[in-house]
Amino acid sequence: MEEKLQKIKEIAQREMKEAESAHDFLHVMRVYNLCLHLAKTDPDVDLEILKAAIFLHDIARVKEDSDASGKIDHAIFSAKMAQKILRNLDYPEEKIKQIEHCIVAHRFRSGNEPQTKEAKILFDADKLDVLGTIGIARSYTMAGRYGEKMYLDVSIAQYVKENLVGGKEGGRIKVISKHAPNLEYELKFKRIPDRLYTKEAKRIARDRLKFMDQFYKRFKKEMAGEK
Structure with a gap:
């Protein structure tokens, strides 16, 4: 698990190297630390799903910021990118779906309410970073x-x-x-x-x-x- 997560982390870092400072990889790591803190109280949280979703949740942020048309929603696009990355790493389809849900649901404006424990934790941690x-x-x-x-x-x-x-x-x-x-x-x-x-x-x-x-x-x- 850790080897795959390390690869995911490295991919996300490369994709986000041009991100502006409010949404760069330091933001991802702050969210990571908050998520682990929030997950401490619930032993049923799947940390593999949560960690993968954290690293990938803003992977398309640079694409949204550079899109003059305003049509790209980074949450939706990040989930699509994540699907390809996770399949290349041989993640089970069920876990891919759960990770995609976490990513899509982390944004207020996506219209997708978090349904799982992992998605709710990621949503909360991401919002705490603006406070x-x-x-x-x-x-x-x-x-x-x-x-x-x-x-x-x-x-x-x-x-x-x-x-x-x-x-x-x-x-x-x-x-x-x-x-x-x-x-x-x-x-x-x-x-x-x-x-x-x-x-x-x-x-x-x-x-x-x-x-x-x-x-x-x-x-x-x-x-x-x-x-």
């Missing part, structure tokens, strides 16, 4: 890349009405330069604990959100010259 100090670092990495503002002191209702498609929360951002990490935090990240499946992931998420809340409150005061 806390790492989440803040990732947010500002993305903000710099796409031209977002550092901070915008606007009402959430006003922002949703003016800059989200349909004037509804969850709508696509119209103008990225009118977006900012603190708005992403308010509209998306604060709600992550309610979307998680495992008790431990919910605990970690709440703890990380406390730090983010303190950070953005401090940021607002510094912007106003109060600190």
